[in-house]
Amino acid sequence: MEASHIHIQEQAIAPISDERFDLIIIGAGIYGLYAAKTFLTICPSINLLVVESLPSVGGVWSKDRVYPGLRIQHHSKFFEFSELRYEDVPEIDMDYNGRGYLSGHSWCQYFQAWAEKVGVMKHVRLNTRVQQVFRQSGEEYLWRCKIDDNHSLLSKRLIIATGIASFPRYPDLDYSKFAGPVMHHQYFGERHGELATEDIEEVVVYGSSKSSLDAIIHLAEAGKKVKWIIRKEGRGPLWIVDLKGSRSDVILIRLVSTIFPSPYQNDGFSGLHHFFKQTFLGKALQKYAYEKFGSVLLKEYKLDGPEVDEVLVPVIPKYSPLWNHNISGADNYDTSLYDCIRSGKIEMIRDTITSLEGKSVTLASGAKLTTGAVVFATGFKTTIPFIAEDLAVRIGLPSTNYPEEYLEKWRLLEDEADKRAYKANPFLKSAPKPPPYLLSDPEAGKLRLYHHILPTDPEFLDGSLAILGSFSAASTLQSAMIVSLWAAAYMFGKVELPSQDEMEKIAAYQIRSHQIRNPGMINDLPWVGFEFLAYSVMMLKELGLNPWRKKGWYSELIHPYTCQDYGDLAKEWVEKHGTVESPGSPAPALPKPADS
Ligand SMILES: Cc1cc2nc3c(=O)[nH]c(=O)nc-3n(C[C@H](O)[C@H](O)[C@H](O)COP(=O)(O)OP(=O)(O)OC[C@H]3O[C@@H](n4cnc5c(N)ncnc54)[C@H](O)[C@@H]3O)c2cc1C
Numbered sequence: 005m006e007a008s009h010i011h012i013q014e015q016a017i018a019p020i021s022d023e024r025f026d027l028i029i030i031g032a033g034i035y036g037l038y039a040a041k042t043f044l045t046i047c048p049s050i051n052l053l054v055v056e057s058l059p060s061v062g063g064v065w066s067k068d069r070v071y072p073g074l075r076i077q078h079h080s081k082f083f084e085f086s087e088l089r090y091e092d093v094p095e096i097d098m099d100y101n102g103r104g105y106l107s108g109h110s111w112c113q114y115f116q117a118w119a120e121k122v123g124v125m126k127h128v129r130l131n132t133r134v135q136q137v138f139r140q141s142g143e144e145y146l147w148r149c150k151i152d153d154n155h156s157l158l159s160k161r162l163i164i165a166t167g168i169a170s171f172p173r174y175p176d177l178d179y180s181k182f183a184g185p186v187m188h189h190q191y192f193g194e195r196h197g198e199l200a201t202e203d204i205e206e207v208v209v210y211g212s213s214k215s216s217l218d219a220i221i222h223l224a225e226a227g228k229k230v231k232w233i234i235r236k237e238g239r240g241p242l243w244i245v246d247l248k249g250s251r252s253d254v255i256l257i258r259l260v261s262t263i264f265p266s267p268y269q270n271d272g273f274s275g276l277h278h279f280f281k282q283t284f285l286g287k288a289l290q291k292y293a294y295e296k297f298g299s300v301l302l303k304e305y306k307l308d309g310p311e312v313d314e315v316l317v318p319v320i321p322k323y324s325p326l327w328n329h330n331i332s333g334a335d336n337y338d339t340s341l342y343d344c345i346r347s348g349k350i351e352m353i354r355d356t357i358t359s360l361e362g363k364s365v366t367l368a369s370g371a372k373l374t375t376g377a378v379v380f381a382t383g384f385k386t387t388i389p390f391i392a393e394d395l396a397v398r399i400g401l402p403s404t405n406y407p408e409e410y411l412e413k414w415r416l417l418e419d420e421a422d423k424r425a426y427k428a429n430p431f432l433k434s435a436p437k438p439p440p441y442l443l444s445d446p447e448a449g450k451l452r453l454y455h456h457i458l459p460t461d462p463e464f465l466d467g468s469l470a471i472l473g474s475f476s477a478a479s480t481l482q483s484a485m486i487v488s489l490w491a492a493a494y495m496f497g498k499v500e501l502p503s504q505d506e507m508e509k510i511a512a513y514q515i516r517s518h519q520i521r522n523p524g525m526i527n528d529l530p531w532v533g534f535e536f537l538a539y540s541v542m543m544l545k546e547l548g549l550n551p552w553r554k555k556g557w558y559s560e561l562i563h564p565y566t567c568q569d570y571g572d573l574a575k576e577w578v579e580k581h582g583t584v585e586s587p588g589s590p591a592p593a594l595p596k597p598a599d600s
Pocket of ligand 1: 133
């Protein structure tokens with residue numbers, strides 16, 4: 005039995021009042037545990053607790069969420085921490101499929117081995133869900149995390165690392181009268197067995213996210229007849245990208261990162277940014293790359309030309325995959341999506357579900373489908389349910405209830421940000437507009453965080469709060485390493501912040517740049533894709549560390565970045581700045597006055 009389980013049982017026996025910590029981290033996924041490792045390296049005496057609602061660590065990659073068929077979306081060299089190489093854990097069953105993609109199950113084992121090795125497991129409390137978070141102004145323990153009616157955890161500092169995939173978004177449908185299993189894809193790991201029974205022959209999968217693809221392929225491989233329903237007014241079908249050869253590398257190559265629109269152009273390669281963004285030839289090359297990438301994929305999958313199969317027409321995305329008018333996903337399956345559609349194992353329908361009853365699904369067109377089960381692959385909410393609306397607004401987290409004066413202030417900031425984004429990246433003027441339904445979505449909420457980590461409200465810039473994993477990155481692992489260190493340095497008062505006005509302008513600019521660049525993801529957390537390496541340079545510079553990690557400029561420009569290039573950043577930071585002997589209370593460098 006794991007130590008953390010024993011801990012939980014002991015608590016159940018002894019009545020506990022409020023426990024106190026220097027730092028609480030909510031979420032034991034990649035970001036939460038990497039943050040724990042980083043804080044323990046910088047301040048070994050820190051009394052920290054990672055709170056996790058599931059019975060195991062790993063978040064999306066925990067034992068409780070992985071299922072057969074879930075595979076990582078890149079070459080495994082990009083999903084390997086620098087502290088532990090795959091070859092150092094020979095006991096792990098490295099299950100690659102025929103296309104070379106590692107299974108979620110293997111990665112889950114690797115992540116657990118990594119967590120043991122870096123010594124964070126003894127700080128994790130599993131099966132513990134934070135119900136609500138309160139801010140206790142004026143108190144030493146500023147944050148109260150309510151676990152149940154009788155038990156809260158108090159902390160001087162709080163890190164929210166609940167990820168982009170913790171709070172399922174359901175369609176507005178009453179499915180209580182449906183006579184079979186209905187589940188959101190978040191629970192597929194736990195419940196996919198319910199769909200395996202012989203009496204379920206047909207399954208409806210609703211939505212066009214990457215997880216819809218994971219679900220339909222898994223079900224088709226299991227011999228089910230799948231009806232894949234994508235709303236007519238929605239983002240439409242997603243691109244799938246075969247990351248064969250070195251394609252997986254491209255997004256983490258510095259030269260490539262200078263080509264595409266980016267709010268982070270101060271990465272030491274401003275000449276290249278200027279060429280690609282501001283000159284006639286550079287812009288023509290950007291246009292060519294956008295068009296070429298789309299046409300190459302269409303050709304590869306035989307989705308272009310007059311001979312294209314009629315059943316495949318609804319599956320063809322409208323805009324280049326580089327625009328992210330819908331999400332793109334790696335084609336990490338042994339089974340071909342398009343062959344499944346050709347053979348009728350998967351039928352794609354553009355329609356909206358209006359009701360579910362008995363064994364039947366009714367669509368807006370009036371059609372009725374018979375099905376044994378329904379899977380909602382309808383994405384995730386960006387709002388965090390354990391944070392009250394008014395607190396969420398002040399922190400800069402998405403809300404469904406913004407005060408008018410707040411909206412007005414951010415409207416002005418975002419208008420200015422748009423002008424700046426188009427000026428810095430004129431090619432963005434050719435971006436497609438977001439699908440209208442996204443803009444009118446009542447759940448539409450925007451994150452307004454500085455560097456995707458900090459609130460901009462001065463009351464919350466006291467070094468006591470950071471939000472990690474609030475964006476999707478080209479490399480989740482590299483991002484976790486860098487943002488964890490930046491957050492720790494900030495919380496110990498070692499990062500210089502600009503004035504509050506400037507922080508708001510920067511936050512608006514960063515977020516709007518990502519939204520214009522990825523119009524289909526306007527209500528998702530920001531996608532920091534080709535821009536990620538430049539974002540890393542900005543963060544490492546602010547930490548006083550070398551942001552260019554390759555040997556020589558040629559290598560810097562041409563060779564893709566992996567975690568190994570960063571080594572142990574927290575140790576490197578400690579060598580430069582020393583350890584923090586006592587965590588004390590948060591003592592940040594507050595934002596500079598506006599006129600400085
Ligand atoms: C199906 C799927 C496939 C993906 N594939 C890839 C991929 O191949 N490559 C990639 O880079 N990214 C992928 N992602 C993105 C994924 O989000 C990241 O890989 C990574 O898991 C993010 O880590 P995280 O720590 O931010 O969040 P998570 O892994 O989601 O961890 C957050 C943790 O917070 C916990 N939590 C939430 N609320 C509470 C609460 N109230 N109290 C206590 N604990 C709480 C959750 O239980 C969870 O364990 C995928 C996502 C999904 C959903």
